[in-house]
Amino acid sequence: MTEQIQEIKKESSMKIFDKYDSVDIEIKDPALKPYINIEPKLLLKSQGRNLEKFGKVRVNIIERLANRLGVPGHSGKKHKIITNWASGKYNKNMATVLKALDIIAEKTKKNPIQVLVDAIGNGSPKDEITVIEQAGARYPQAVDASPMRRVDLALRWMVQGSYQRCFGKKKKMSESLADEIIKASQANMESYSVSKKNEAEKQADSAR
Secondary structure (H helix, E strand, O other): OHHHHHHHHHHHOOOEOOOEOOOOOOOOOOOOHHHOEOOOOOOOOOOOOOOOOOHHHHOEHHHHHHHHHHOOOEEOOEEOOOOOOOOOOHHHHHHHHHHHHHHHHHHHOOOHHHHHHHHHHHOOOOEEEEEEEEOOEEEEEEEEOOHHHHHHHHHHHHHHHHHHHHOOOOOOHHHHHHHHHHHHHOOOOOOHHHHHHHHHHHHHHHOO
16 A cells, blocks of 8 residues: 555656656765755746855756856866857756756666766765965865865866867767766766866875
8 A cells, every 4th residue: 555655656746847756866975965956846947036045955956057057167267168058048058958867868777867966976075175374374274075065066067077078079068968977976087077076085185
């Protein structure tokens, strides 16, 4: 009887864009659980309502990935160039993400939301370095990365790595993004986000 009730709940549960089920998604890192929103909605569009402190927690992780496409963020001291596909248009950015999720589902035969969550967990650094100035001398100091920043860095590095692999080539952004997410979910060192994570943690270890 309980199994039948669970099956009915799964069938009647709302899906993200009516395509992707988020009921059985497992977030393996307990520190990231409160900061990865996978709440199912037919349309993921917050329209800038969540502007207060920790407002990003209420924004679905897929929408955050689409928003990051429009503003890839800084890499070192340089800001990434915004191209015609990485515009501020919600429809264009979300279409790229949804196409990437379809490619992930086709290649891995798994729920693409689960693959994305695993990729964020594998591509988010636990330690970083900050610069401390004391008596006129500047030196690096290892610090723990907050869970919110860990998720932000993982999304940023995934988008930047995808951007670098498809810029000036025939490969489309959706294909490059799908490859980056799949490799990150497997903790493959060919993934840009996983390599950046390991680099950040090595720097933190040397600065302790």
